[in-house]
Amino acid sequence: xxxxxxxxxxxxxxxxxxxxxxxxxxxxxxxxxxxxxxxxxxxxxxxxxxxxxxxxxxxxxxxxxxxxxxxxxxxxxxxxxxxxxxxxxxxxxxxxxxxxxxxxxxxxxxxxxxxxxxxxxxxxxxxxxxxxxxxxxxxxxxxxxxxxxxxxxxxxxxxxxxxxxxxxxxxxxxxxxxxxxxxxxxxxxxxxxxxxxxxxxxxxxxxxxxxxxxxxxxxxxxxxxxxxxxxxxxxxxxxxxxxxxxxxxxxxxxxxxxxxxxxxxxxxxxxxxxxxxxxxxxxxxxxxxxxxxxxxxxxxxxx
Amino acid sequence: xxxxxxxxxxxxxxxxxxxxxxxxxxxxxxxxxxxxxxxxxxxxxxxxxxxxxxxxxxxxxxxxxxxxxxxxxxxxxxxxxxxxxxxxxxxxxxxxxxxxxxxxxxxxxxxxxxxxxxxxxxxxxxxxxxxxxxxxxxxxxxxxxxxxxxxxxxxxxxxxxxxxxxxxxxxxxxxxxxxxxxxxxxxxxxxxxxxxxxxxxxxxxxxxxxxxxxxxxxxxxxxxxxxxxxxxxxxxxxxxxxxxxxxxxxxxxxxxxxxxxxxxxxxxxxxx
Numbered sequence: 001x002x003x004x005x006x007x008x009x010x011x012x013x014x015x016x017x018x019x020x021x022x023x024x025x026x027x028x029x030x031x032x033x034x035x036x037x038x039x040x041x042x043x044x045x046x047x048x049x050x051x052x053x054x055x056x057x058x059x060x061x062x063x064x065x066x067x068x069x070x071x072x073x074x075x076x077x078x079x080x081x082x083x084x085x086x087x088x089x090x091x092x093x094x095x096x097x098x099x100x101x102x103x104x105x106x107x108x109x110x111x112x113x114x115x116x117x118x119x120x121x122x123x124x125x126x127x128x129x130x131x132x133x134x135x136x137x138x139x140x141x142x143x144x145x146x147x148x149x150x151x152x153x154x155x156x157x158x159x160x161x162x163x164x165x166x167x168x169x170x171x172x173x174x175x176x177x178x179x180x181x182x183x184x185x186x187x188x189x190x191x192x193x194x195x196x197x198x199x200x201x202x203x204x205x206x207x208x209x210x211x212x213x214x215x216x217x218x219x220x221x222x223x224x225x226x227x228x229x230x231x232x233x234x235x236x237x238x239x240x241x242x243x244x245x246x247x248x249x250x251x252x253x254x255x256x257x258x259x260x261x262x263x264x265x266x267x268x269x270x271x272x273x274x275x276x277x278x279x280x281x282x283x284x285x286x287x288x289x290x291x292x293x294x295x296x297x298x299x300x301x302x303x
Numbered sequence: 304x305x306x307x308x309x310x311x312x313x314x315x316x317x318x319x320x321x322x323x324x325x326x327x328x329x330x331x332x333x334x335x336x337x338x339x340x341x342x343x344x345x346x347x348x349x350x351x352x353x354x355x356x357x358x359x360x361x362x363x364x365x366x367x368x369x370x371x372x373x374x375x376x377x378x379x380x381x382x383x384x385x386x387x388x389x390x391x392x393x394x395x396x397x398x399x400x401x402x403x404x405x406x407x408x409x410x411x412x413x414x415x416x417x418x419x420x421x422x423x424x425x426x427x428x429x430x431x432x433x434x435x436x437x438x439x440x441x442x443x444x445x446x447x448x449x450x451x452x453x454x455x456x457x458x459x460x461x462x463x464x465x466x467x468x469x470x471x472x473x474x475x476x477x478x479x480x481x482x483x484x485x486x487x488x489x490x491x492x493x494x495x496x497x498x499x500x501x502x503x504x505x506x507x508x509x510x511x512x513x514x515x516x517x518x519x520x521x522x523x524x525x526x527x528x529x530x531x532x533x534x535x536x537x538x539x540x541x542x543x544x545x546x547x548x549x550x551x552x553x554x555x556x557x558x559x560x561x562x563x564x565x566x567x568x569x570x571x572x573x574x575x
Contacts, residue, residue: 043374056394057369057418065418071367075419078364083420086367141325145333152333153340155363160339160393165368169383169394173370176385178393 009235010271017273025266032108040172055111055168056159057086065089068165070207074150074158094211100264102212106198106205107238107265111171112164115182116198119189120238132193136241136261139206146203164204195238209260217264218282221246221255225288226274233268233277243268247276255287256280347390348516350397351434351494353381354405355414355426365421368394372413372422378406381413400496400511405434407461407495430462435494436517437467437487441508447483450474456485456498456509466491467498485509489518 013022020027040058042048051060057067067089075082097105107113149157159165163181170178185197198205221227224247233247234240242259249255269277311319346352346359353372356362373381373396380403384391391397396413398405407429414422426432437456439445446453447469460467469483485498487509496511511517531539 049374052374053369053371056367057371059371059416059418067367067369067418072419075364075367080361080365080419080421082365083418083424085418086420089418135321135325137325138328141329142332145329146336148329149333149336149340150364153337154360155340155344155392156367157336157340159368160336166386166393169368169370170385173373173383173394174385176389176393177387178385181386 007230009232012230012273013232013271015273017275022270025270029108029265030114033111033114036109037111037168037171040168044172054165054172055109056165057089064092066093069094069211070204071156071159071165074147074156077147078150078154078156097208097211097215099215100212100217101215101262102208102210102260103205103263104212104215104217105208106202107263110164110204111167112182112185112202113198115167115186116189116195119186120195123190123194126190128190128194130194131191132196134193134196134200136200138200139203142201143203143206158203162204164202199238213260214282215260216281218280218284219246219257219262219264219266219268219277220280220284220287221257221276222278222280222284222287223274223276224248224255227276228274230273232271232273236267236271238263238265238267254285256282256285258282344392345390346392346397346513348512349399349401349510350384350389350391351400351405351496351511351513353396353398353413353422354407354411354429354432354434354493355417355422355424356434357421357423362421363392363395365419366395367419367421368396369418370394370396371416371418372396375412375416377408377412379403380405398496400435400494400499401507402500404496404500405432405493407432407493430491430493432493432495433514435496435511435513436489436492437494437496437498437509437511438517439485439487439509440512441506442484444504445485445508446503447485450477450480450482452483453503454483454485455501455503459497459501461495461497462491462493466493489514 010022016022039051039060040054042050043052051058053059055068056071057065059065065085065088067086069090072082072086072090075086146158161181163178163185166178166181170176170182189195189197193200221243227247233243237243239259239261242257242262245253245259246255246257264279266279269275269279340363344359344363352359352362353376357365368383370383373383380398381396382389382398384393384395384397386393389397409429411426411429411432414424414426416422417424439448439456442448454469457463457467457469466488468486468488470486472482472484474480474482494511494514498509499507499511502509528539
């Protein structure tokens with residue numbers, strides 16, 4: 001442990017790299033979330049109809065169809081054979097997220113992410129206990145349950161309670177009492193289970209995790225030998241079990257964060273004062289295990 | 304203790320408990336959701352689905368609640384149901400005829416917009432849409448039934464004289480006037496709701512109802528004699544004997560005045 005571990009999370013990075021660089025992916029991520037939501041709101045708010053519809057299915061510039069693949073799978077399981085437009089839209093979405101990381105959706109697009117991030121921020125501020133922490137696999141079981149419910153009921157079951165599309169549709173078309181679903185998620189994360197919704201329960205996240213299993217875009221701990229064990233990355237990471245295999249892996253093991261749970265949010269890159277982490281592609285195995293923390297060095301390992 | 308006398312390994316025990324717990328939770332959550340889903344199938348009577356909507360059960364498996372039909376509706380007829388405020392399943396499209404009826408666009412933009420086929424793309428003629436069926440629910444307050452000439456529901460109907468007609472009958476109250484009863488023909492009515500929208504009464508006397516509420520159904524084994532006879536071109540029962548008509552005294556007998564009391568059908572083989 002270095003002395004820096006006594007500083008608040010991210011403080012050292014701000015001292016070393018400056019506030020902007022120590023928050024750049026957080027800022028980019030918020031801009032991205034605002035951008036994707038804003039595209040949908042341009043129409044109803046300003047009459048600029050570039051993107052119409054909701055996250056469930058949309059039409060961009062009157063030509064590009066995009067469809068939520070999980071919604072469509074539920075529809076098929078419920079017994080409907082969708083038209084080609086929706087199928088095309090879902091294939092496009094799956095392809096993109098299979099490349100950039102399925103859970104990139106969670107941290108860069110999903111409108112619930114700012115809500116659960118706010119809950120976590122408040123959770124830390126209030127110093128609340130971790131609370132109930134169901135297993136990480138719970139969301140996969142919930143995904144199975146959702147698909148089963150769709151098959152049994154013959155409806156797109158998750159869309160009855162899905163806080164993501166409920167919030168999005170609420171903002172774009174009219175809220176009704178959909179805000180209560182969002183409030184439930186906020187209170188759950190705040191009072192019941194720290195980072196419980198996105199990290200343990202949400203079946204949409206579980207689905208996108210599966211989509212991104214072999215994704216190309218990855219975070220690497222390439223300069224892991226420079227790590228001074230300040231633990232800031234573990235503190236900011238919403239899925240911090242993904243870090244250890246890359247950061248603390250045996251000499252010669254891959255420095256890539258290969259877990260499909262990683263949301264590619266980039267906060268680890270932000271808060272690391274010694275720049276251990278970086279975005280790269282999954283075929284980039286370069287790391288500096290042998291080299292001194294500062295030096296350029298051979299990256300090949302003796303096997 | 305297992306049968307071999309060795310204790311179950313802790314890993315195995317944990318695996319079994321975890322699996323049981325996960326499966327139980329999954330079952331519980333799934334059933335809760337399935338219950339909610341079956342509950343959401345109850346579509347309120349005043350909520351009408353857009354043209355071409357599949358039957359409600361199929362519709363709920365097909366509609367992803369994207370709202371593209373709502374966006375492409377040029378008359379702002381369609382709405383997406385809001386949670387806790389509107390009756391239909393959350394986020395699904397509907398309209399309320401009394402607020403804004405369907406204008407029955409020729410190009411049916413809502414159907415064209417639907418990416419999933421929840422609104423059936425095979426619907427190409429809007430006159431074939433069946434969003435519901437208009438029913439004159441309140442004859443006691445309908446002005447036409449009171450003997451007045453309101454006629455508004457008839458006048459506004461886009462399928463006038465086919466989906467709705469005015470049927471004349473004697474006005475027994477005044478003794479000398481007529482009653483022009485608005486009469487709906489369900490096989491032609493699209494359920495657009497313009498009649499309900501324009502009914503002049505504070506509460507419409509004619510309403511568009513979902514077909515399941517608006518219509519009865521004929522028993523499968525019922526045959527209508529007059530239709531069957533027309534199809535066959537002959538009486539359905541062979542060998543009916545044409546008995547002589549016995550006329551009251553003073554009236555000419557049938558034989559002396561052929562055609563006076565001729566039966567409505569021709570007996571086979573009895574030409575003239």
